[in-house]
Amino acid sequence: MSGTETVTPSRPAPAAATGPAPRTGRRRGPTGTRAPYLFLTPSLVLFGVFSLFPIVAAVLMSTQQGAVLGQTEYVGGDNYQRMVDDPLFWTALRNTLVFTAATVPLSMVIGLLLALMLNRPMPGRALLRTVFFTPMVVSGVGVGMVMAWIFNGDYGVLNNALATAGLPRGEWLTSPDMGMVTVVLAVLWTRVGFCMVLYLAALQSIPHSLLEAASLDGAGAWQRFRHVVVPQLSPTTFFLLVVNVVFSLQAFDLLYVLTGGGPGFATTVLIQYIYRSAFANGEMGYASALGVVSTLLLITFTLLRWYLGRNDEDNR
Amino acid sequence: MVPVHGSTAPPARATRPPSRTGRPGPTRRGLLRAAAGGATAALLGAGCSAGGGDRDHITWAIGLDPVGGPHFQRIAREFMDRNPGVTIELTPVPNGDLNAWLVTRLAADRAPDIVNMGVSAVGRYTTNGGTVDIGDQLPDGFLDDYQPSLRALVEKDGGVFGIPQETNCAATYYRTDILRRIGVEPRNDLERAWTAEEIREIAVEAKRVTGAYGLSWGYINESSGNRWLPVLYMFGGSLFREDGRTPAIGDPEGIEALEWTRRLYADELIPASNTVKASQEDTAFSLFTTGQVGLMIHESQFRSLKDVIPDEDWSVDHLFRERGAATNLSGSVNVVTRSSRNPELAAEFLAFASTPERILARVRDSGAIAPYTGVTARDVGYAYRPDLVQRFIDQLSTVPPQMAREQAGPDYQAIRQLLGDFLDLMFIGSASARETADAIAEGLRNVRN
């Protein structure tokens, strides 16, 4: 489980900046103390009761069939078997992967670009920074509604502007090709700022001596970026990657409000299919199985990323 | 730091103050302060769960719209006045999330005593044991005057699983100015209503006049695909054969109905923003009120037009017809859930709230249609355009019995999803009528077998 250790502190806490921090995580507290358990008790109770128990229950439900209200019967792996032949599952899975593959790298790259550009003195810098990350406070429902309104085909401000400029009205939410693009744009709006803030903080904590040393060695701007900045940002990148993938796989409110999964199946993602299987179709067992698969996807991705990341570090 | 909460404390009996049934508007600011106090009290544990454990407390989940709300609140107050010690609490039904909310609450036996739900949801909950039989608590012949299609929703196996509250169906709205410019007269005769081909021609002309589109359709969200079904039935098609298992949508009539609808989108007589999934609650009405279309297929919902466009600019004719007439069945039903600790009292209150004079008083204000047979708009005394409401009332007689039967079934919600999915695909041009019929038929087979 040393996976959690990969995010090594890149510099000591500010309040006690007295030399490099030791590998503190490996230090042992006083032996035989019950202290850690006492510190953990509140969270153990909360997590155990409100999170872990329901998860175990959901996994059990994934082996059952029947509505939650009526009789349930044990069906073993039938719900999982059914996925294989369910075209809608594959459509939803593909859409989920496309959505994730678009939103995660784009929000991180744009966030990083903004952070790089903001990482220098300029007029109104604080204001710019604030503007970029305010969208993250808006709820998924709120974002969905605001975007549905802006991208509205008939009265949306965007299409009104295009029409005034003599351009054709865009099919933002009505053409299967554009649907996913619009959804991705809406998500980027909420995510980019978060990535930017974290990258900005990371950039500002890169020791200047490192960059200067690289400059003295004759490294150009790109080389400095590639060989000094990027490695220094890797803990942030790891964190953002995992968090963004979780966000993307669980993006529900926004899509639910904005597109309802349409046009056609263009934006039907796994989480929406889960919700609909569970509640509209009353197939809680199947929905739970879908949820388990979605979770396994996430775990696989995290472990894979951690494994690759570890190799990176070993090679350095 | 262990969060200690009374995990074993039983729900306090009758500690909840009589709920505020009539929210007094003028004192809202005072209430804000009271709410802050109440919130603090709630945190301190005074607001322990009511509802479930209290036999004299009835919770009624209902859509609290500005017109209906005051009626519901008054009815609750009247009942409490006559039954000292009984409290009636109103709670909103979550729009669009009824199933997530109700399934979860029923699973934990904590659903409200009475839930108001759309007619398309009733079949599921009466079949899966979510609702209870209240037949014994109702006076003999209580449902005799109700419309047969609504009775079919709540009467099962000799029991009564709910009381219809109101009904609705689709008819044709038209812009008088646009029809005049086209030179078309409304028929105003259910038997001689426009045919599907005629309405298409009018839509083509209307598109020419508006310079935008011809027709809008009352889809409101991804689950509203069943609002297409009248077309299927008026062309002589149906979802299932008589055996109720074999899909019939692939029959020639079904293909014809699908193809007729597909062409409306393909020719941009209906805009792409008005497909099943792209539509929002206001889409069809907004297209109509802003003059982007000349016709609209929608249910009776005059609230969205009154004071938005002048009365003389719009009117209603019966829904078009083809081999036969058809319309969809809409409206809502109040059911007593299995979570009710006192279903007898809940049923008693429900019967009290559903007396004809109370129902009529409310539909009079809201413009909804009473669930009874033989009640005319004049009987109700609608204040706003009663002649137009009457068209919807007449139209209700064309609800296809077979469609109503399907609607009462346990799987109608899944069927609605299915229709929404594949109609949407066809509307956006990704599937032909044949492919759509095949996909829906496949889904129907899966649902039934």
Add this chain to the structure above:
Amino acid sequence: MSTAPSPTRHHRGRNGGTWAIWTLLVIAALITAFPLYWMVATSLTGGTLTQSQDFRLWPADIGLDNYTAVFRELPVGHWIVNSLLIATVGTVLTVVVSLLAGFAFAKYRFRGRTAIFFAYLLTIMVPIQVTLVPSFLVIVKLGLVDTVWGVILPGAAEATAVFIARQFMLNIPTELLEAARIDGAGELRIFLRVVLPLSGPLIGVLTVLAFMARWNEFLWPLIVLQGEDNLTLPVGLAGLQGSESFAAPWGPIMAMATLTTLPVLVIFLLCQRQFVQGIANTGLK
């Protein structure tokens, strides 16, 4: 435009380049700010003017009609109070619980540490949609249904917050703790007297993130809360979308969206300096 060459900055102070970047940033900022601006602008547009195909960038007829309408038709005041209450209490709980847990994970080695930490992380990976029913059963068994605690307590267990707290605490030099131990301080005292005073930036970050998460929660409060006056703002906002209450719904919807966003936005703007500094110091960077 200050291009004062600073020894700490590695850019070469190329005036033109900086200007170009600045212009780019300003354009990006305008685009980013637009949706929120448009939300407010629409909410101030009266009547049915929202449904117009004319292009305008500001309200045609500024008025508070939409706000008076939503306040008249809906118990918005109650919803604001409920949302504030749930978000505030929930945030305090999350911060306290996460600080304690983060400290334990970062500074102690104990049996089950790895397993417990992974179990916590697992909880953020399972979608709420599949745990909704069992979670609600738990709430019912505990007698928390229809109460604000039913919303607050489950939300207080926030794995991301524990993770962030742990990352931060890893950076606190263990020597400080050892020194305190040598001075005879108990573990709780060490936490309160040594760790907490160093955790200011962490608390700032956790507060902002937890508040936003609690404030914007939708599905769970929708299920748990009952009674028109007892809902939260996002639940009320979602209810508006499918509502027939308003003839031209976009004005009222945007007014409601503005009311839902404004409080959390204000809090965020007030705390943003602490938040940004906190992020820089949490070890997430």
